[in-house]
Amino acid sequence: MNSSAAAANHARRSPTMTAVLGARPSQPAPPAVAVLSAEQQAVVDAAAKGHDVIVDAAIGSGKTSTIQDLCARLSATTRILYLTYSRLLKADAQDRVGGARVQNYHGVVYPHLQRLGISCGIGESVQVFNDNFEAIRPGFGQYDLLVVDEYQDINTEYAILLRNIKSTNPRMQIVMVGDMSQKVRSDTTLDVQAFAREFCTAPVMLPFTQSFRMGPEMGALLGTAWNKPIVGVNPDQRVRILDHAEAIALIAETAPGDLLCLGKQTGAMVHALNEAEKLAPERYNKSTVFASIRGGDSAVRPQDGVAVFTTFDASKGMERPVCVIFDYSLNNWTVRANLPNTDHEVLRNVFLVAASRGKQEVVFVRSGAMRRNPMPTDPGAEEMIGQMPVSKFTNLPNAVRPQYNQPFMAQAAFSFKYSENIAAAMRLITRERLDDGTGSEIVIDRADGLIDLSPAVAAYQEALFFERHDATAQAVMMTHTSILARSLLSEITGDPWKDALTLAAIETQQMRYHNQVSATIPAEVAAALTQRLSTQLPRDCRVQVGMGLSGFAYAGAEDWSPITFSGIADAIYNRQIFELKFTSALDHEMFLQTALYVAMARYAGFDVHSGVLWNTRTGERWSVQVPDLARFMNAVVLCVSKQSYSRFEIETTPAAARAQIR
Incomplete structure (x- = not known):
């Protein structure tokens, strides 16, 4: 941008103008970050001059710290709305960023729908907000600066939402921060980069290349894999490969709050969970371990101070001092790469994001067939992340029209x-x-400690009510996908709640459903559920x-x-x-x-x-x-x-x- 354009841009967004509009921060601004890198300072300076800014950030490059400093610097005279993608990222930003209203996309729209008396599910709230925006507009309020974090995750609905927000103040300044390399979902046809350039006015494009989480070794490997500069400046990070038994020993001696374990939903990681809870039950149990399950309606969320066992796909935003990674193998990559509809760029991002979660220690676990695979220390070995050749990430397969040899299951289609x-x-x-649904709600506690009881509750209502329900047949159907099915078949006795917990253990392969859940269903709750179902079904x-x-x-x-x-x-x-x-x-x-x-x-x-x-x-x-x-x-x-x-x-x-x- 030339100097005259910059001056005009600065004038249309001057502090004097925003002060006249009565700007007030949503929460007190904390002190600015003590020391910013030159790259971070360049972003703050460009935004302070009134420019729109698009930041291409490397992984672990201090995006939130930069936004924190920016908001602290501008909040006295600027009304700031800071939008991020998920509840997890929103919670982190709310703890760290003052001087701005911090929300995710669903959180920013829902109060306005409630104000108009519009009832809808969270999943359709953004679309309903957009459909009713003209009625919402007068009460939405105005902002001088819109900060969009994780902009790579914007979809078409979110893009329309952002345009609607900007329309309340056409002079609104835009700062967009993200990393297309961290796009780990393939759920939109929107060209996000084109939208970002169109949404901003003559944006200043700035990079973050330093990673404060990665060490030099991992930073260089990730940079090669992503074909972008990543300079790891964390001297304390250690990367190593351990056998399964060694990894279990490491897990057992690690404080739960320092531990993140990643792997396939039903692969070696879940076996490690079962082993850890069996070998060290006083340290690893339902009060100290969050373990993810299938299904989006989770009753439990990961939190600070507990160990997290989850998938590569869900690892974004979950950094811990120690990250133990299972199933980081050629076999896992090949299976996923060959699945129909696979977006290979997104799959690469999923694998590389998983490798970047550990602040102090990154451990790749060598188990099963992986023991026969080459090691990075072998003579003449190519560059590897764990035991994955970097070339797998740099030479992605060409997209082909898929063939569907396996059925689409209606529940997940x-x-x-x-x-x-x-x-x-x-x-x-x-x-x-x-x-x-405005009548009485049937309350069943869907969590026992950090064990998510959602899958058990779903199975329970059918086992409770229907005379023809067959839990044994349901378990038998899962014997080809769950190694626990055969060993737990004898535990199905006809008790609706106990059978539901057994089915949950078989489905998730997490033994904690079988041997740690102490929650029960009160008789009055069972009666209420039976009564409700009986109003429509025999x-x-x-x-x-x-x-x-x-x-x-x-x-x-x-x-x-x-x-x-x-x-x-x-x-x-x-x-x-x-x-x-x-x-x-x-x-x-x-x-x-x-x-x-x-x-x-x-x-x-x-x-x-x-x-x-x-x-x-x-x-x-x-x-x-x-x-x-x-x-x-x-x-x-x-x-x-x-x-x-x-x-x-x-x-x-x-x-x-x-x-x-x-």
Whole structure:
């Protein structure tokens, strides 16, 4: 930007103007950070002069410290809104950044929807906010400076939200900080970098290349893998490779609050969790360990002072002094890289972000087949991160149109898909609210210490109410995916709560569900749940109904793939498919899951006219209909294939399809 443009930019955002508008910080500003690097200071200086700024930050480069200093410097005369991506990142920023209103995207919109009396789930709150923004605008308030952290995670809905916020003050200054290398989700079609350049006015582009978390060795390796400069300046970081038994010994002697363990959801990491809780129960137990599970509606969140066991994909924002990494192997990389719909750049980012979490010690665990793989210290060995050749990250596979040899499970079919395609599929179903869920809430404690009881509660309500529910059959179905299934089958005795905990242990492979949970379900809660379910369903109705639909996905006339959808519907009664949830809020994925069950049943010739999505926790209940099966299934194929295919054709006749419903 030339000097005259900079002067004009500074004038339109002058402190005098913002003071006249009555700017007040949301919370007291802390003292500025004592010492900034030259790169950090350049960002603060550019923003203080009134420029829009886009920062390309290296991993562990002190983004929050820079924003903290910026807000401390400007907050006396500037109204600042600081937006970040997740609740975890928001909580960290709220603790550290004063002089600004700090929120994530859902947090900033929800109070305005409540003020207008608009009821919706958290997952659709941003879209509903955007749809109603003209009514919201007068009460939204104005800001002089908008700081967007982790801008690489913006999707189309968030982009519209940011434009709406900026429209309340066209002179608003924009500072966007992020790192495209840390984009670990492939859930939008938005070109984020193009949006950032368009959203800002003549932005100053500045880099952060120093990493205060990485040592020189790891910084150089990550820089090579990402093809960007990363200068590790942490002299205390140590990187090493240990065998599984050595890693367990290290875990046992590490204070829980210093430990982060990463790995596959049901791989060597979960075995390490079970071993640690068995060998050192006084140190590692339900009060000191957070272990992630599948499913987005988690009743427990990681917190300071406890050990965290989670996946590579969920590791962003979780830095600890000691990071122990399991399954960092060629086999894991190859399996994931060969899965249909894999975004290889995002997969690379997931692996490299996982390798960058340890502040003092990064330990790669050599277990199983990894013992036969080369070591970085072998003569002539190529550069490696752990036992992963850096070349795997620099020479990514070419994208090919996927072939679907495994079925899409209805329960997970719409997870981690493009938000734009989810929205398009939602427009092809008809929803009618049958109960607004404002009656009495059935309260079941969904946590026992740090053990998330959500999967057990979901299974419990079905085991409690339905006479035909078969927990043993459910466990048998999981024997091919869970090594605990065979050993725990004998523990299923017909007690609804104990069986639900056993099923949770089998599903997650975490023994803590079997041997640490002391929580029980009070009789009055069981009675309330039974009474609520009985208002719509008989106890002897058909339950655990297996469904399947096979066909072909097409992209034009020549490109196609076989495609199969499979799942187990909770219940069928009175020409309706019931999908039961016990959750904090219903979301779009749950509605589409219900609609997919309706489509599968109707293609099979079943006399089903609609689905019912029912949150038994609150009583909220919706009718879900699919007016045009063909258009809906085309949208489903577009969504689940991430736009690789756009048309569905059924493979079987209705009579043959019916055979797939067991």
